[in-house]
Amino acid sequence: MNISDVARRAGLPVKTIRYYEEIGLVRPARGANGYRAFDERDLHKLAFIGRARALGFSVEDCRALLRLYEDTGRASAEVRQLTRDHLAEIDRKLAELQQMRATLARLVDACAGDARPDCPILDDLRDHAFQARSDVE
Amino acid sequence: MNISDVARRAGLPVKTIRYYEEIGLVRPARGANGYRAFDERDLHKLAFIGRARALGFSVEDCRALLRLYEDTGRASAEVRQLTRDHLAEIDRKLAELQQMRATLARLVDACAGDARPDCPILDDLRDHAFQARSDVE
């Protein structure tokens, strides 16, 4: 399989697949012409990575999951712990986003949004003390 | 005011303030010794930026908000629209995170998490078709 076939079947951009090879997540064979030659195993791995990324796992998490996935004798406990950690992180982000959403919704409601210059949104940004931000987004 | 005073009062790291100057968000004066000399106005701007960043606005959004903030004759409608767009983006991210959370929670529940190798989490990653990801995180 050439790279565009794999890209289509795995649902990933061609560029992304080359990048995954560059960082060592997949190691496709090479044909005589220098083209990458993917087999079904490569395709499965890429689809696996795509799915894990879609669930918000980092690329390094994907590397760990892939290693666990290929170790047929591993304990499920390790996978479960990695997933639980990830879940906790998602919960933290959810809480933070919900907090933001509430504040912004309140501000949008309070703002007339007309041609006058009065704007509670800017007033709020001016008046409120800075609150430590974390890494949501 | 020296940079560390401003950093403390605005709640931002020193490095971040230097960075904000570099990208033109603030333009503090300079003393004879080359040190940045911030006035109250600079401090207010930095606190304003910090607050907007804490609410998830991008740095470029902050630049726009700051411009609107300093334009005393502007209509509140423009600020409101920027905020509404941002709110819509947050809602999109919230929905996506909630979807992820549900899937992961289901998987964690299904996984025994013991010394045996069977693991529904890895099974799921293997079996499910890739779903287009967006830019949450």
Added chain:
DNA sequence: CTTGACCCTCCAGTAACTGGAATCCTTATG
């Protein structure tokens, strides 16, 4: 006069790609 706390600039690195340039290979058509 030295020490330590600040300050400066510049360079490099982070995550996870994405875009583009220049070039090579394959395949179909005239």
Added chain:
DNA sequence: CATAAGGATTCCAGTTACTGGAGGGTCAAG
């Protein structure tokens, strides 16, 4: 057989919003 389109390759640069560190100047206290 020439050529043109489409796909492949590599390499370089850029994105976001900082963060860390090296190497060196400045200031206030003792």
